[in-house]
Amino acid sequence: MQFIDLQTQYAALKPEIDRRIQAVLDHGQYIMGPEVRELEERLEQFTGSKHCITVASGTEALLIALMALGIGRGDEVITTPFTFVATAEMIVLLGATPMFVDVDPSTGNIDASRIEERITARTRAIMPVALYGQPADMDEINAVASRHGLPVIEDAAQSFGAEYKGRKSCNLSTIGCTSFFPSKPLGCYGDGGAIFTSDEALSKKMREIRVHGQERRYHHTSVGVGGRMDTLQCAVVLAKLARFDWETAERQRKARRYLDLLRNAPTVTTLPPKPGRTTAWAQFTVLCDDRTALQQRLSEAGIPTAIHYPVPLHRQPAYRELGGGEEYPVASSMAQRVLSLPMSADLKEDDQQRVCSVIANGR
Ligand SMILES: *Cc1c(COP(=O)(O)O)cnc(C)c1O
Numbered sequence: 008m009q010f011i012d013l014q015t016q017y018a019a020l021k022p023e024i025d026r027r028i029q030a031v032l033d034h035g036q037y038i039m040g041p042e043v044r045e046l047e048e049r050l051e052q053f054t055g056s057k058h059c060i061t062v063a064s065g066t067e068a069l070l071i072a073l074m075a076l077g078i079g080r081g082d083e084v085i086t087t088p089f090t091f092v093a094t095a096e097m098i099v100l101l102g103a104t105p106m107f108v109d110v111d112p113s114t115g116n117i118d119a120s121r122i123e124e125r126i127t128a129r130t131r132a133i134m135p136v137a138l139y140g141q142p143a144d145m146d147e148i149n150a151v152a153s154r155h156g157l158p159v160i161e162d163a164a165q166s167f168g169a170e171y172k173g174r175k176s177c178n179l180s181t182i183g184c185t186s187f188f189p190s191k192p193l194g195c196y197g198d199g200g201a202i203f204t205s206d207e208a209l210s211k212k213m214r215e216i217r218v219h220g221q222e223r224r225y226h227h228t229s230v231g232v233g234g235r236m237d238t239l240q241c242a243v244v245l246a247k248l249a250r251f252d253w254e255t256a257e258r259q260r261k262a263r264r265y266l267d268l269l270r271n272a273p274t275v276t277t278l279p280p281k282p283g284r285t286t287a288w289a290q291f292t293v294l295c296d297d298r299t300a301l302q303q304r305l306s307e308a309g310i311p312t313a314i315h316y317p318v319p320l321h322r323q324p325a326y327r328e329l330g331g332g333e334e335y336p337v338a339s340s341m342a343q344r345v346l347s348l349p350m351s352a353d354l355k356e357d358d359q360q361r362v363c364s365v366i367a368n369g370r
Contacts, residue, residue, distance in 0.1 A: 009351075010313060011351045019353075022167055022250055028210065028239060028243065030242065031239050031280055036238055038236065038237070039240065039254050041042065044240045045241070047201070049245065049248060050201055051203075053248075055175055055177040057210070058203065058210035059201055059202070060203075060210065061094050061200070062199075062200045062235065063200065063234045063235060064186060064201040065164040065186025066096070067232065067234040068081065069094065070100065071161070071217060071234055072105070072182045072202055073098065073101055073204060075182075075209050078103050078130065080158070081103070082129055082131040083103060084098045084130070084137070085108045085126070086106070086108070087338070088107040088321040088338045090320065091136075091164070092320060093164075095326055097233075099325075103131070107338075108122055109336055112337050113341075114138065115278065115292075116137070116138050116141065117144075117148070117183060119135075119144035119151070123146075130157060132157055132168035133160075134160045134161070137176055138282070139278070139290040140288035141169060141281070142166055142286075145159075145179045148298055152181075157269070158181035159182075160183075160184060162178045163177045163183045163192060164200075165192070165287065166287045167193045168251065169192075171283065171284045172283050176287070176301075178205070180279065182202060183203040184200065186199070187201070188200075190289075190367055196240065197239075197240050198311075217227065217231065218235060219231045233281035239261075245294045254351075255287060258287070258350065258352050261278065261350065261354050262286070265291055265348065265363065268359070268360070272366050275301075276293060278294070288350055289352060290340045291347060293345065294341065294343070294344040298344060298345075301366065305348075305365055305366070308365045310348075310361070310365060311338040311349060312346050312347060313346075313347045314345060315347050318347075321334070349362060
C-alpha cells in the first residue's frame with residue numbers, strides 16, 4: 008500500500024502527460040514557454056481569481072507574496088505554529104518576525120478568535136494556513152484584517168481545490184499561495200507553485216519579482232528572485248487538470264468513508280471539515296493518544312503513515328526564540344497526537360478497509 012498513490016494516477020493520465028511533455032520537447036521553450044501562461048489562465052478560471060502567477064515552488068510563492076507586500080526588517084506577520092516550516096521560514100528570511108497564534112483543536116488551523124490580541128503597531132500581514140487541505144476561518148480572519156487595514160496571505164499549499172462558502176481556496180483573501188509539489192492535491196513532477204490575487208497592482212509587482220524584479224528585459228525596478236516555474240512542470244499540471252475534479256471528489260468520498268469507518272474506533276479522533284467548507288484532503292489526519300504504538304501496529308501490517316508535523320515551529324531550534332518564547336499548548340498537543348493515513352484518489356477500498364480494521368481491531 009502506498010501513502011499517496013502517484014503511479015496509478017500516472018497510468019490513468021499517461022497519454023495526456025506524455026503528449027504534453029513531448030510538445031514542450033518539440034518547441035523547446037523550456038523557460039516561460041506557452042504552457043506557462045496557458046496554465047495560469049486555466050487556474051484563474053478554476054479559482055475565480057483575476058491573476059495567477061506560476062512560480063518555482065510553494066515556498067517561492069510565499070516569499071514573493073511577502074516581498075510584494077514590502078514585508079521586511081522589523082515587521083511582524085501573524086501566523087500559525089502548526090504548519091510546514093516554509094510558512095514561518097519565508098517571514099524570517101525577509102527579516103520579519105512570525106507572531107504565532109495557537110490553533111483551533113477541531114481543525115489544526117489558526118484560532119481566528121485570538122488573532123486580534125496579537126496585532127501590534129508592527130503587524131504587516133496575517134498568514135493563515137489551510138492545514139491538511141481545509142481552509143481556515145477566512146471570514147473571521149478577513150474581518151479582523153480589514154478592521155486593521157492588513158492584507159491576508161492564505162498559505163493554500165495543501166488546499167488547492169478546497170472550497171470555503173462556495174469560493175475556491177487561493178481566492179479567499181488578498182493573496183493565495185499554492186504548491187505543486189508532487190504529493191500535494193494538484194502536483195507536478197518536481198517543484199512548482201502559484202500565486203493568486205485579484206489586485207492588479209500586486210499581480211504586476213509579483214510578476215516582476217518572479218523574474219529578478221525586471222519591468223522589461225534587463226531593466227530592474229526592484230530586487231526580485233529567480234522564481235519561474237519550468238514550462239515542463241506547467242505542462243504536467245495542465246495534463247493533470249483533466250482528472251483533477253474527479254480526484255478531488257474521489258478524495259472527498261474516501262475521506263467520508265474513513266470518517267464513517269473510524270467513527271467507533273475508540274483509539275482515534277477524526278478531524279471532519281467545519282460547516283460551510285470542503286477540504287482538499289491533502290492529508291487524512293487523525294488524533295490518537297498512543298501514536299508510537301499505533302504507527303508501529305500499522306507499519307507491521309504494511310500500512311505507511313506520516314506525521315504532519317511532529318514538532319510545532321515554536322519548538323524548532325531555528326524559530327523558538329522568535330515568537331517571544333511563548334507556549335502554544337493546542338499546537339503542541341496536536342503535534343504529539345496527529346497521524347496521517349494513506350490517502351489519494353486511487354486508494355483502493357480494500358486497503359482503506361484494512362487500515363481502519365487495523366486501527367479499530369488491531370488487525
Ligand atoms: C508544501 C507546503 C509549503 C511549501 O511548498 P513547496 O512547493 O514544497 O515549496 C508551504 N506551506 C505549506 C503549508 C505546505 O504544506
